[in-house]
Amino acid sequence: MKGNGKKIEIELTELAVSSCPLALPNKFSILGCGAVTNDDMLRILIMGKAGNGKSSVGNTILREDRFPTGEGLTPATVTTDFAYSSGLAQKFKVIDTPDLTNIGMSQSQMECEVSMWKDLTSPYPSAILHTVRCDVRYTPEEHAIYKQMKNLWGDTFSFCQRLIVGLTFKDRQKGDIDQELRTTAPKELKSVLRDAGGRYVAFNNKAQNKDWQVEQLVKLIHTMSAERSKSGFRYNIKRALLGVAFFAAVFAVACVTTDNTTAAEAFGAISFASAAGWLYYILFRSRRA
Numbered sequence: 001m002k003g004n005g006k007k008i009e010i011e012l013t014e015l016a017v018s019s020c021p022l023a024l025p026n027k028f029s030i031l032g033c034g035a036v037t038n039d040d041m042l043r044i045l046i047m048g049k050a051g052n053g054k055s056s057v058g059n060t061i062l063r064e065d066r067f068p069t070g071e072g073l074t075p076a077t078v079t080t081d082f083a084y085s086s087g088l089a090q091k092f093k094v095i096d097t098p099d100l101t102n103i104g105m106s107q108s109q110m111e112c113e114v115s116m117w118k119d120l121t122s123p124y125p126s127a128i129l130h131t132v133r134c135d136v137r138y139t140p141e142e143h144a145i146y147k148q149m150k151n152l153w154g155d156t157f158s159f160c161q162r163l164i165v166g167l168t169f170k171d172r173q174k175g176d177i178d179q180e181l182r183t184t185a186p187k188e189l190k191s192v193l194r195d196a197g198g199r200y201v202a203f204n205n206k207a208q209n210k211d212w213q214v215e216q217l218v219k220l221i222h223t224m225s226a227e228r229s230k231s232g233f234r235y236n237i238k239r240a241l242l243g244v245a246f247f248a249a250v251f252a253v254a255c256v257t258t259d260n261t262t263a264a265e266a267f268g269a270i271s272f273a274s275a276a277g278w279l280y281y282i283l284f285r286s287r288r289a
């Protein structure tokens, strides 16, 4: 340990991988002075069924063979691993995971592992990349794995807000993926895409030049982040308007039930509540429809 913030952080997260603590403190909050800020680093968590190309996607993103990949019947990745990009303009922290349902883990071990994924992507993942092969049929069994991971994550809203489907084996898919996803794809896969707000990136992990795929992914992550900020802003306005309407309504009731208030005050409060309700309707009603 050299006393440099980055070094300490790596050691702490490596400890998390090996011992799987349930609550690892936020590594950036305990670093203190000289800490690495990870504002410009994209934290990408890769998950999915065994053999779907998770580690290969990780290597594609990092532009180096950092995670071992495999072909056999047994899973190539059996423990969670992570790596930082080196020498790339866009910084990445990529977390490669095993298919938890395929390595004989108990429910509590799976919970522990997912909790560690959250720590490794703290404060939150920039993207949860759920890999699905686009050259073979998406089965109900594979969908059950997805649903299990989603449940283990817990916070469904946040999970879906960060979800991107990573369609692998694009080199073996000769048809129009977009068209297929909209028409003949199994309903289970369509539901995953719905969860992901329609976001997907197709990967050919065997391609000579992989840069454009990663550029597409980065673009999608930025769009997703902008959408989250927009919906967060709308949510705050919504709450503010509801608050105003509520207090104006209470005030109006108080005015009409007490003797010493004028009809004008009551009228003003009722108008105020109506205006807030009307604004709420204009801003949000059409989006829900």
Ligand SMILES: Nc1nc2c(ncn2[C@@H]2O[C@H](COP(=O)(O)OP(=O)(O)OP(=O)(O)O)[C@@H](O)[C@H]2O)c(=O)[nH]1
Pocket: 049, 050, 051, 052, 053, 054, 055, 056, 057, 068, 069, 070, 071, 074, 075, 076, 077, 078, 098, 099, 168, 169, 170, 171, 172, 203, 204, 205, 206
């Ligand atoms: N043709 C082709 N092969 C791929 C692609 N992505 C991955 N593969 C191959 O598929 C096999 C499995 O890939 P991995 O990256 O090890 O898959 P994984 O999901 O990490 O597998 P586990 O760690 O066992 O869960 C390897 O032989 C890869 O070379 C792709 O886009 N096209």
Ligand SMILES: [Mg+2]
Pocket: 054, 055, 056, 068, 069, 076, 077, 096, 097
């Ligand atoms: Mg792997």
